[in-house]
Amino acid sequence: MTTASSAARSSAQASDPFSIPFDERIKEALDNKTLKIAIDRTTNNARDKRAAAVAAWPGFAEARTLGKSIKQHVIDHLDHYLVEFEANALRSGAKVHWASTSDEACAIVIDLCRKAGAKSVTRAKSMLGEEIGLPHALEDAGITRVETDLAEHIVQLAHDRPSHIIWPALHRTREEVAELFRANHHKPQNSDDIESMVASAREELRGRFLAADVGISGANFLIADSGAICTVTNEGNAELTTTIPRVHIVTAGIEKLVPSLSHAMVLLRLLVRSATGADLTQYTTFHCGPKRRGDRDGPEEFHIVLVDNGRTKMRNEGLADMLRCLRCGACMNHCVVFRQIGGHAYGGAYPGPMGSVMTPIFNGLEKSHDLPQACTLNGSCQEVCPVDIPLPTLLRGWREKSWREGLEPQIVRQSLGFWAFGARHPFLYHIGTRLAVRGMRLFAKGGWIRSLPLASGWTRHRDFPKPAPRTFMEEWNQQQRLKAKG
Amino acid sequence: MSARELILSALRQGNTATAAGEPNDAGAIAAAADALIADLSLGRPRLGEGSLPMLFERQITSPKVAASLDKAASLADVPRAVDIYLTTHGLAREIALQPEPALTAMDWSGYHLHEEVKSDTIVAVGKALWGIAETGTLVFHSGPHSPTLFDFFPLHHLVVIEASRILGYLEDYVAASMGQPVPRNVNFVTGASGTTDIEGTLVRGAHGPRFLHVILVEDS
Numbered sequence A: 001m002t003t004a005s006s007a008a009r010s011s012a013q014a015s016d017p018f019s020i021p022f023d024e025r026i027k028e029a030l031d032n033k034t035l036k037i038a039i040d041r042t043t044n045n046a047r048d049k050r051a052a053a054v055a056a057w058p059g060f061a062e063a064r065t066l067g068k069s070i071k072q073h074v075i076d077h078l079d080h081y082l083v084e085f086e087a088n089a090l091r092s093g094a095k096v097h098w099a100s101t102s103d104e105a106c107a108i109v110i111d112l113c114r115k116a117g118a119k120s121v122t123r124a125k126s127m128l129g130e131e132i133g134l135p136h137a138l139e140d141a142g143i144t145r146v147e148t149d150l151a152e153h154i155v156q157l158a159h160d161r162p163s164h165i166i167w168p169a170l171h172r173t174r175e176e177v178a179e180l181f182r183a184n185h186h187k188p189q190n191s192d193d194i195e196s197m198v199a200s201a202r203e204e205l206r207g208r209f210l211a212a213d214v215g216i217s218g219a220n221f222l223i224a225d226s227g228a229i230c231t232v233t234n235e236g237n238a239e240l241t242t243t244i245p246r247v248h249i250v251t252a253g254i255e256k257l258v259p260s261l262s263h264a265m266v267l268l269r270l271l272v273r274s275a276t277g278a279d280l281t282q283y284t285t286f287h288c289g290p291k292r293r294g295d296r297d298g299p300e301e302f303h304i305v306l307v308d309n310g311r312t313k314m315r316n317e318g319l320a321d322m323l324r325c326l327r328c329g330a331c332m333n334h335c336v337v338f339r340q341i342g343g344h345a346y347g348g349a350y351p352g353p354m355g356s357v358m359t360p361i362f363n364g365l366e367k368s369h370d371l372p373q374a375c376t377l378n379g380s381c382q383e384v385c386p387v388d389i390p391l392p393t394l395l396r397g398w399r400e401k402s403w404r405e406g407l408e409p410q411i412v413r414q415s416l417g418f419w420a421f422g423a424r425h426p427f428l429y430h431i432g433t434r435l436a437v438r439g440m441r442l443f444a445k446g447g448w449i450r451s452l453p454l455a456s457g458w459t460r461h462r463d464f465p466k467p468a469p470r471t472f473m474e475e476w477n478q479q480q481r482l483k484a485k486g
Numbered sequence B: 001m002s003a004r005e006l007i008l009s010a011l012r013q014g015n016t017a018t019a020a021g022e023p024n025d026a027g028a029i030a031a032a033a034d035a036l037i038a039d040l041s042l043g044r045p046r047l048g049e050g051s052l053p054m055l056f057e058r059q060i061t062s063p064k065v066a067a068s069l070d071k072a073a074s075l076a077d078v079p080r081a082v083d084i085y086l087t088t089h090g091l092a093r094e095i096a097l098q099p100e101p102a103l104t105a106m107d108w109s110g111y112h113l114h115e116e117v118k119s120d121t122i123v124a125v126g127k128a129l130w131g132i133a134e135t136g137t138l139v140f141h142s143g144p145h146s147p148t149l150f151d152f153f154p155l156h157h158l159v160v161i162e163a164s165r166i167l168g169y170l171e172d173y174v175a176a177s178m179g180q181p182v183p184r185n186v187n188f189v190t191g192a193s194g195t196t197d198i199e200g201t202l203v204r205g206a207h208g209p210r211f212l213h214v215i216l217v218e219d220s
């Protein structure tokens, strides 16, 4: 009993995380002692590597502007490129399916799996798959789902939800992963070094790759002028997923289009540097149609499911900028809130700043109106975004909409300045103090408070959770000292 | 209405509402797309000084890509270069050989050859179609002579590339393949398989090869 109810209350595992209030989700994250360590280990590394990659390319800023223009051009002419892509994909022998909603998309995939007589499917990590709830849909349909990305494999074994779009298992420490593998793998590692653990997973999944009837992947790009789709991975699991089974199904958001391969190259450089700091991932593969005559491997059927799920609405109703997103994860690696609470507390498929902009689309503003509030508007997410998405502006837009729609509690409080504001908003205060010096500098320049939309309900109090009192007091005292000095 | 019609008509409605006055015919859109990449140098870092094979070697052996590289004077010397690798790593002279005519024509006496690659293949020897100096990338096109799984199943992937097949930038690959039929798979391989999924620590050999070894053929 206790196990079941505590599982239901865990935002890492809940099937509807929004059933747990946001402040409880945050408290759970802040109370988790190892979580912050786990988040830091991966995000610090990612930030350092991205910074080095950007520094090594003097023209990065120009390329970023170009990348932004390319994506914007596609979003402006999305109908044109969809039709062109479809025609070329059909010509390559692919089958193209269209889905307006996540349910439609899942139904198409399940139907294709059933027609293929699939008992077991392998999946290569795809954020769109998470967005539309494909893992659950497959399970509900009684189809064995094998996650092949190492992190997704860990997430599946732990019955967790992914907590980052590039490193879905970032919330798990190596000790926890070792435990999971020992409990679940046929040949667990002999010693708990990461290399042995990876080797154990490799062996565990090899047989699963060979046994799969259908392989499901996402797409990082859809190339309009050839009808090819592009996957980007480091492990090689995507290619084992897409090459071995008889059927390959691609699920992709309609915004993933690029006019041509040359355009894709520019975006690939920006995507990979922003995500991992590499010049290119180990495996960048362009898939075009099914097995050809004479091919010794490859799928006999190649299906592409083009998914809207709110994207046309985003484009037409003020969130077109968000459709440029390459899903690189840089905005969350650099977000002071994400780095405190990790991905699960956000509740949706996408965490961090980009998640806070998109989750209201996918899960409704009523459930997720707190997310756009959990932001210091320091602007670093937009700064590091490889396609210059104005995330803070879009978050402010949600705040205003949420206020207009009466979703915020009607408690009016006056903002008395940063520290008084902080004392009343211990959670944000907590975040602010982690970056105390920076926060003060921003405040001194008037950037912080002045950029808050005072008229739009931001200062009308949200009940942010309190961190542990001891921590709060320690930090409060430290702030007092800083303040006295300043 | 079908989902297709719903999506396209919603987008078209949005077009008239947002892109007022902008040309929206196919020709104008194509021209705008071309204009974006008219100056390719805007979208890529400049290559350093040196010949393309030199730059390729530098990049592919850099810590970022971390492949090993050996040189052979000609294609005929490839079996010997393979032997050196196998001996160094204490591996048997048993290889899966990509069914590429240039490879199968070589003298492999003393080797135990397999025509197919298997999920437990230890060593596979293949030949890349192109190399890209900018990123240290090997390019493979799937086809009868180049099954995709050769790049993903083996533990050690040994790849032959001729110096004359090394291109500068990613876009040079696009130019080189322009007008040719698009293969089922174009595989860009940039280093051995790796993962940073456990605590951000890089480990090689996640699902694909743990070792990538390049044999650069200088004269062909």
Ligand code: SF4
Pocket (backbone or CB within 6 Å): A274, A324, A325, A326, A327, A328, A329, A330, A331, A332, A354, A381, A384, A385, A386, A387, A388, A389
């Ligand atoms: S919003 Fe920008 S930084 Fe964030 S994931 Fe998307 S492309 Fe990357």
